[in-house]
Amino acid sequence: MHDHKSTDRRRGSLTLIQRFLQDRRGSLYTFAAVIALPLTGFLGISADAARAYLVKARLSTSVDAAALAGGKVAFTNNYGADISKYFNSNFPPQFLGATVTGPTYSKTSVAGQGTLIKVSATAVVPTAFMHLFGFDTVTVSAESEVTRQNSAMDVVLSIDMSGSMDSWNGGKKKIDAARDAAKSLVDILYGDDETNEHLKIGLVPWNGNVNVMLDTTNASPLAGYIPSKTKKKFVSSFKNPNTGDWQNYVWEITNSPVLFLDQPGPSWKGCVYARYLNDYDTTNDADGDLGYVDDKGWKGWEPRIKLLSSDDDDDDKGKGKGKGKKKGKKKDEDEETSCKNCTPCLNHGITPLNQSKALIKNAIGKLKNPEGNTDIPQGLSWAWRVLMNTAPFTEGTADDPNKPLVRAIVLLTDGANCAATGDGYKSVWGGCYWYSTQKMDERAILIADKIKKQGILIYTIQFGFNDQDAASALKKIASGTGSPYYQYAPNASTLKAVFETIGTSLSDLRISK
Numbered sequence: 001m002h003d004h005k006s007t008d009r010r011r012g013s014l015t016l017i018q019r020f021l022q023d024r025r026g027s028l029y030t031f032a033a034v035i036a037l038p039l040t041g042f043l044g045i046s047a048d049a050a051r052a053y054l055v056k057a058r059l060s061t062s063v064d065a066a067a068l069a070g071g072k073v074a075f076t077n078n079y080g081a082d083i084s085k086y087f088n089s090n091f092p093p094q095f096l097g098a099t100v101t102g103p104t105y106s107k108t109s110v111a112g113q114g115t116l117i118k119v120s121a122t123a124v125v126p127t128a129f130m131h132l133f134g135f136d137t138v139t140v141s142a143e144s145e146v147t148r149q150n151s152a153m154d155v156v157l158s159i160d161m162s163g164s165m166d167s168w169n170g171g172k173k174k175i176d177a178a179r180d181a182a183k184s185l186v187d188i189l190y191g192d193d194e195t196n197e198h199l200k201i202g203l204v205p206w207n208g209n210v211n212v213m214l215d216t217t218n219a220s221p222l223a224g225y226i227p228s229k230t231k232k233k234f235v236s237s238f239k240n241p242n243t244g245d246w247q248n249y250v251w252e253i254t255n256s257p258v259l260f261l262d263q264p265g266p267s268w269k270g271c272v273y274a275r276y277l278n279d280y281d282t283t284n285d286a287d288g289d290l291g292y293v294d295d296k297g298w299k300g301w302e303p304r305i306k307l308l309s310s311d312d313d314d315d316d317k318g319k320g321k322g323k324g325k326k327k328g329k330k331k332d333e334d335e336e337t338s339c340k341n342c343t344p345c346l347n348h349g350i351t352p353l354n355q356s357k358a359l360i361k362n363a364i365g366k367l368k369n370p371e372g373n374t375d376i377p378q379g380l381s382w383a384w385r386v387l388m389n390t391a392p393f394t395e396g397t398a399d400d401p402n403k404p405l406v407r408a409i410v411l412l413t414d415g416a417n418c419a420a421t422g423d424g425y426k427s428v429w430g431g432c433y434w435y436s437t438q439k440m441d442e443r444a445i446l447i448a449d450k451i452k453k454q455g456i457l458i459y460t461i462q463f464g465f466n467d468q469d470a471a472s473a474l475k476k477i478a479s480g481t482g483s484p485y486y487q488y489a490p491n492a493s494t495l496k497a498v499f500e501t502i503g504t505s506l507s508d509l510r511i512s513k
Helices: 004-022 024-072 079-090 174-190 357-365 376-387 434-453 468-477 492-506
Strands: 099-110 114-126 137-149 152-160 199-206 231-239 246-252 351-354 405-413 457-463 486-489 508-511
Touching: 024 079, 024 099, 024 114, 024 137, 079 099, 079 114, 152 174, 152 376, 174 199, 174 357, 174 405, 174 457, 174 492, 199 357, 199 376, 351 357, 351 376, 376 405, 376 434, 376 468, 405 468, 405 492, 434 457, 434 468, 457 468, 457 492, 468 486, 486 492
Parallel strands: 152 199, 152 405, 405 457, 457 486
Antiparallel strands: 099 114, 114 137, 137 508, 199 351, 231 246
């Protein structure tokens, strides 16, 4: 017997299923319900990942900026502070809710490469959706390395040793402040290295003159000038620009590469005159030249030995012709013992360019007992000669088109040009007053222009002497009228920062990773 009720039930169920399958609206609702949860999770994860990516990008930028800043001042007291300052200025507090650990930093010397600065930081980013899956935070990190390298570099420090440098400023003697600041520059350039095959630094102390002997301060007297060992060096015939006589020889002495037109006397202290005759006739002027100038007759320098008393100043423009009038004075007596108003010759000689940090810092440390007047052209011109690889000083790095080379002079002075009896220019400008200062300023600017045309950087520092005319001259001497090339240090406490700015300017940095 056929069960009609059972058949009807089966037909009803089939009809209901067919209707459900054919109802598109019901199908979409069901599908949406099925995928809603994983889709929501996927979008949430994407949002959290995007936030973490933005935090990491910002973190990387901030670490790079901090590493560069730290590299520039790696050997100053501002090292850690500058890293933190530059990092914080680039990564604002709570950026996208992130919590930062760091920055941490380190510096190490790498043989043949320079000093490696490493800076790193970590950020923890809270999640908005991933916590549904058990991830409350995402951690990102960034690291940057800067190799602090010095290009091949030759630097000469030209330090004013005139009497005013012995005065007090800000609770410290100026010369003491200058020594400390100059040493900080050496530390910045050398870093942790004791020697650097790509870096040379020399020192030229000066007042109204420059002592052209090699520095032997505190050394055995036998290391200095030995009159009995003076030798003639025969050269092609030339007319002596001072006497007008023809001669075929110059003089060589112990402990100096400089050649002389005349033989220094037994009491010669080490100073020479500029190769400049007077204010009106510059036909034989060779003071703005580097080495020995054949066509002008300057095959050497004139040692400062002739009698030049204060009585002679007006008679012979200070040319040292032996016209002393005081009783008991010998014609060729050393002016150091005969001239009351002469600028004394410093005991400190020249330290040629060298690669030793200890040697140059030791030479700087000996700078004591300043005296005499201020002759900026002399300090500038002899710094130039020491810097270049042209006689008489040949320690400078030779030009090579395939190797970048930085040459620089750092000149510090605390006063205005002041002509004095027996200075490097023989008082050709008539003494220490406004006219002579103006002429000596013009002289320094002329020499500086020649130096800068050779691609040499000149940094000038005006220390504790707020004079607008002096500032104007120093700005024209420098490679630029503002920092870092010209800087005014009003007191001892700011002088070190000025030298550090120059050291930073000379540093060559690159991101290595």
